[in-house]
Amino acid sequence: MKLFFCAIIFSFLPLLLFCQTKISGKVTDTENQPLPGANVFIKDSYDGISTKEDGSFSFTTTEDGDAVLVVSFIGYKSTEKSIQLTGKEINIDLMLEEEAKELGTVVISAGSFEASDEKKGVILKPLDIVTTAGSAGDIYSALKTLPGTQQIGETEGLFVRGGSASETVTIIDDMTVQKPFYTSVPDIPGRGRFSPFLFKGIVFSTGGYSAQYGQALSSALVLKSQDLAEDTRTAINLMVLGLGGSHTQKWEKSSLAFEGGYYNLGPYFEIQKQRQEWDTAPVGIETSTNYRLKTSETGMFKAYASYHYSDLSLYTKNLDSLSKNIFTKDYTKLRTDNYYLNLSHKDILGDDWTIFTGASFSLDKDMIDLNSDKFDRDENLNQGRVTMTKQVFNNSFLTFGGEFQSLSYTSSFNEFESRMNEIFFAGYLESDIYFTNDIAARIGIRGEHSKTIDKYNFAPRISLAYRLGTYDQLNFAYGKFYQTPYKDFLVQPKTSGFTNNNFEFENATHYIFNYQYLGTGRTFRVEFYYKDYDNLTKGYLYTYPYNHLNEIPFSNNGSGYAKGVDVFWRDGETFPLTDYWISYSYLDTKRDFANYPGLANPTFATPHTFSVVLKHWVQEITTYFGITYSFATGRPYYNPNKPNNSDFLSDKTKSYNNLSFNFSHLTSVFNNFTVVYFSIDNIIGFNNIYGYNYSRDGVIKDAILPTTTRSAFLGMFISLGESNPY
Amino acid sequence: MKFLLTIIICFYSASGLTADDGKYEKAMEKNISMIDSAHDVASMIDVANRFERIANAEKDKWLPYYYASLAYAITCFTDTITEKKDGYLDKADYFIHIADSLEPNESENYVMMGMIAQGRMQIDPMNRYMKYGPISTKNFKMAMELDTLNPRPEYLMGVSTYYTPEQFGGGPDRAKPILEKSLAKFNQFVPDNNLMPNWGRQSVESMLNEIKEKSEMQEQN
Numbered sequence: 001m002k003l004f005f006c007a008i009i010f011s012f013l014p015l016l017l018f019c020q021t022k023i024s025g026k027v028t029d030t031e032n033q034p035l036p037g038a039n040v041f042i043k044d045s046y047d048g049i050s051t052k053e054d055g056s057f058s059f060t061t062t063e064d065g066d067a068v069l070v071v072s073f074i075g076y077k078s079t080e081k082s083i084q085l086t087g088k089e090i091n092i093d094l095m096l097e098e099e100a101k102e103l104g105t106v107v108i109s110a111g112s113f114e115a116s117d118e119k120k121g122v123i124l125k126p127l128d129i130v131t132t133a134g135s136a137g138d139i140y141s142a143l144k145t146l147p148g149t150q151q152i153g154e155t156e157g158l159f160v161r162g163g164s165a166s167e168t169v170t171i172i173d174d175m176t177v178q179k180p181f182y183t184s185v186p187d188i189p190g191r192g193r194f195s196p197f198l199f200k201g202i203v204f205s206t207g208g209y210s211a212q213y214g215q216a217l218s219s220a221l222v223l224k225s226q227d228l229a230e231d232t233r234t235a236i237n238l239m240v241l242g243l244g245g246s247h248t249q250k251w252e253k254s255s256l257a258f259e260g261g262y263y264n265l266g267p268y269f270e271i272q273k274q275r276q277e278w279d280t281a282p283v284g285i286e287t288s289t290n291y292r293l294k295t296s297e298t299g300m301f302k303a304y305a306s307y308h309y310s311d312l313s314l315y316t317k318n319l320d321s322l323s324k325n326i327f328t329k330d331y332t333k334l335r336t337d338n339y340y341l342n343l344s345h346k347d348i349l350g351d352d353w354t355i356f357t358g359a360s361f362s363l364d365k366d367m368i369d370l371n372s373d374k375f376d377r378d379e380n381l382n383q384g385r386v387t388m389t390k391q392v393f394n395n396s397f398l399t400f401g402g403e404f405q406s407l408s409y410t411s412s413f414n415e416f417e418s419r420m421n422e423i424f425f426a427g428y429l430e431s432d433i434y435f436t437n438d439i440a441a442r443i444g445i446r447g448e449h450s451k452t453i454d455k456y457n458f459a460p461r462i463s464l465a466y467r468l469g470t471y472d473q474l475n476f477a478y479g480k481f482y483q484t485p486y487k488d489f490l491v492q493p494k495t496s497g498f499t500n501n502n503f504e505f506e507n508a509t510h511y512i513f514n515y516q517y518l519g520t521g522r523t524f525r526v527e528f529y530y531k532d533y534d535n536l537t538k539g540y541l542y543t544y545p546y547n548h549l550n551e552i553p554f555s556n557n558g559s560g561y562a563k564g565v566d567v568f569w570r571d572g573e574t575f576p577l578t579d580y581w582i583s584y585s586y587l588d589t590k591r592d593f594a595n596y597p598g599l600a601n602p603t604f605a606t607p608h609t610f611s612v613v614l615k616h617w618v619q620e621i622t623t624y625f626g627i628t629y630s631f632a633t634g635r636p637y638y639n640p641n642k643p644n645n646s647d648f649l650s651d652k653t654k655s656y657n658n659l660s661f662n663f664s665h666l667t668s669v670f671n672n673f674t675v676v677y678f679s680i681d682n683i684i685g686f687n688n689i690y691g692y693n694y695s696r697d698g699v700i701k702d703a704i705l706p707t708t709t710r711s712a713f714l715g716m717f718i719s720l721g722e723s724n725p726y
Numbered sequence: 727m728k729f730l731l732t733i734i735i736c737f738y739s740a741s742g743l744t745a746d747d748g749k750y751e752k753a754m755e756k757n758i759s760m761i762d763s764a765h766d767v768a769s770m771i772d773v774a775n776r777f778e779r780i781a782n783a784e785k786d787k788w789l790p791y792y793y794a795s796l797a798y799a800i801t802c803f804t805d806t807i808t809e810k811k812d813g814y815l816d817k818a819d820y821f822i823h824i825a826d827s828l829e830p831n832e833s834e835n836y837v838m839m840g841m842i843a844q845g846r847m848q849i850d851p852m853n854r855y856m857k858y859g860p861i862s863t864k865n866f867k868m869a870m871e872l873d874t875l876n877p878r879p880e881y882l883m884g885v886s887t888y889y890t891p892e893q894f895g896g897g898p899d900r901a902k903p904i905l906e907k908s909l910a911k912f913n914q915f916v917p918d919n920n921l922m923p924n925w926g927r928q929s930v931e932s933m934l935n936e937i938k939e940k941s942e943m944q945e946q947n
Contacts, residue, residue, distance in 0.1 A: 036768065037767075037768055037771040037772065037775070038775075039774075039775035039778055039779065041775075041778075041779045041782065043782065044782065044783050044785075045779075045783050046749070046753055046779055046780060046783050047779075048775070048779045049775075050768075050771065050772040050775045050776075053768075070782070072778070074810075074813045074814065074816075074817055075813055230857060230860050231860050520808060520809045619891070622891050666891075668895060673895075
């Protein structure tokens with residue numbers, strides 16, 4: 001009997017040896033906030049549980065001995081803790097750290113607006129650029145609705161925070177683009193040459209940009225082109241201005257695209273009467289080739305080549321003869337050829353080295369006939385760049401590299417020819433340091449040398465970002481920005497013993513401070529800035545629009561300042577299917593440069609600028625509607641009837657107003673995905689005046705007006721073949 | 727005595743040492759049925775956690791990883807907070823890639839990858855359809871090639887077509903034949919074992935009913 005009882009007990013022994021350990025506790029983040037739904041479990045075992053709403057958990061495990069307790073939760077680094085399972089109850093609290101790559105990281109962004117599909121913490125998407133009313137797909141027109149830019153309608157370019165258009169540089173895949181616009185004739189702006197569809201990322205910096213870029217006193221527009229095409233497709237583009245087509249072929253590791261377009265504004269000008277008297281309305285041809293090759297798992301080679309041709313001629317009133325009651329017209333003919341080639345290769349070596357190499361070649365030829373005179377300009381820019389980036393602990397990284405530019409510029413007037421050859425070197429070193437998830441800094445230094453003026457410069461750049469909460473940040477930036485004097489100053493023959501070696505680099509010192517809130521559907525930013533200009537080039541240029549002003553000897557004694565506030569508010573959440581943004585800029589600036597007699601508010605800057613962009617999607621008719629309203633206070637213009645230096649640029653035009661409207665209708669034509677696009681600029685027909693031209697004796701005053709009061713545009717984009725994803 | 731010893735030995739072996747056999751199947755069966763009964767984000771995350779634990783314990787079985795991925799994808803569709811959705815899909819991505827490395831050329835894994843791409847697209851359709859549309863189609867096509875009898879690729883393609891505007895080549899009329907093909911396959915489908923994926927039939931049926939009701943209403947008007 002005894003034996004029987006012992007046997008029973010023995011048989012239950014294994015069950016008794018199956019000790020059960022109870023494990024309880026709480027899971028929180030580093031700020032003691034509970035994490036509900038976290039997974040707490042014994043490694044290599046089934047035993048575990050999800051935490052409750054309050055982060056607490058409790059479960060029993062039949063494992064024993066040494067074990068590892070694992071905790072995992074979305075967006076946080078997994079944690080493991082060694083424990084001893086002896087049957088004795090364990091109480092353990094666990095704290096999880098956020099994964100740095102999530103939305104919660106601070107982003108360095110002082111002074112810049114970024115549009116990207118891929119990055120987090122950006123304010124714009126590339127599609128925003130295309131669908132902004134009034135832009136007709138022109139990147140620069142869309143950027144003019146952001147704060148920091150001025151509403152300049154009579155000439156192309158981005159005029160940022162008191163700077164002229166030449167103070168903004170356009171960079172594609174880290175290569176400076178010599179001529180991002182079509183050459184224009186006086187008072188008629190040229191369009192941007194590159195379609196926004198080419199780019200996957202756009203960073204528009206209104207100041208304080210990275211040490212990797214230079215030669216722009218005010219701002220940098222950094223564009224990154226698309227990678228491998230998604231699929232093979234053919235597209236046709238029909239517009240009132242002309243037509244174009246493209247074909248993209250995709251293979252497994254590469255893609256090749258061809259694009260061509262022809263435009264002729266003649267028929268359009270018949271329907272939409274222009275103020276100018278055109279002889280040959282603008283005609284042009286655009287062709288480009290785009291090749292992408294994945295050279296390895298992580299490497300990408302890109303090649304982009306384009307050729308643009310344009311031709312136009314028109315008659316303009318001759319104001320000087322008009323003041324003597326003789327009606328004559330000046331005849332201007334402009335023909336341009338632009339050749340552009342951009343090659344780049346980027347790859348990751350080892351674990352943490354990224355290497356980028358790029359080269360570009362551009363040749364821009366302008367042939368201008370002005371009555372019986374001939375002006376020709378030839379610019380040839382060759383560039384190369386190498387940039388290396390290394391990851392160093394956490395998310396911090398070190399970037400360094402160099403660039404080289406060789407520019408040859410010939411400017412000729414009838415039989416007189418002047419020529420300039422510039423060799424330019426720059427080196428840069430920059431470090432992005434993430435001290436914590438809340439504090440980051442970008443510190444860099446850039447050195448440049450210009451052969452033409454035979455000078456060096458060293459420019460420090462610092463950017464700091466401090467995250468206050470999940471959505472808001474404080475940002476600060478300081479930097480020095482140098483720019484070689486404008487090439488028309490350098491190429492021009494000079495008198496009184498002044499040579500190019502006497503020139504200095506122009507420079508601007510930026511101080512920027514901003515507060516930014518980047519929520520899920522709403523963005524708010526207010527940015528204060530102060531720019532101190534020094535060594536601005538002074539002298540007299542024989543080119544428009546400066547050729548009517550008084551002659552001033554060359555020097556680098558110019559100076560100036562620009563200060564103000566930029567405010568931006570974007571909301572895509574409050575109203576369903578509606579997205580709108582509001583920009584306001586206040587600018588106080590004076591400068592003494594070129595042939596100004598002293599400090600004055602330049603013609604391209606005005607105190608108040610305001611823009612509203614609104615877009616609404618109507619699902620029933622699959623159409624995007626957009627409205628843009630822009631306002632700017634009047635701008636100064638030169639009045640030769642006021643010769644006193646104290647009255648220089650004291651006259652102002654009236655305010656500028658423009659309400660434009662567009663819609664994009666998505667549909668299909670014979671089963672092909674189609675977008676029909678229509679826009680009207682200045683619907684209300686405000687009579688905007690950009691400035692005035694005078695006859696030399698000051699008697700005749702002629703307003704500089706837009707080419708037409710209202711302008712309309714209609715286009716259709718059809719995508720054929722496998723492009724329809726459905 | 728001998729008889730007693732035999733009984734004791736049987737008892738011994740029955741008491742717990744055979745618990746490991748069928749443990750995997752039992753846990754998987756239980757959790758698979760929990761997928762159907764989980765109706766909110768918290769319960770679905772709990773289901774995902776359970777599969778993660780099984781996956782972590784077994785290591786070489788692809789199904790727990792597959793189901794963890796499925797649970798996170800369903801969580802993404804269930805949750806209404808947009809900023810969290812990419813996070814759920816990141817987890818779904820992570821698990822399905824492990825499942826794929828353990829069991830390459832498995833049709834159901836490609837169905838899952840297609841579903842995740844659809845999820846990415848729905849978060850920001852205007853900006854993402856050009857990238858993720860082709861990716862999801864490619865994955866569904868691959869799933870169909872690997873197993874022509876799998877009804878799920880056409881089910882998901884049909885759902886997507888149903889919600890796509892007609893101007894883009896979608897709409898209920900175009901979705902109907904795709905869903906009907908899927909239903910026909912569901913009628914023939916026999917899973918290899920009771921742990922293999924076998925979901926979707928009810929949704930196909932209810933969507934086809936919706937399409938039928940809509941077209942009947944249109945005829946009346």
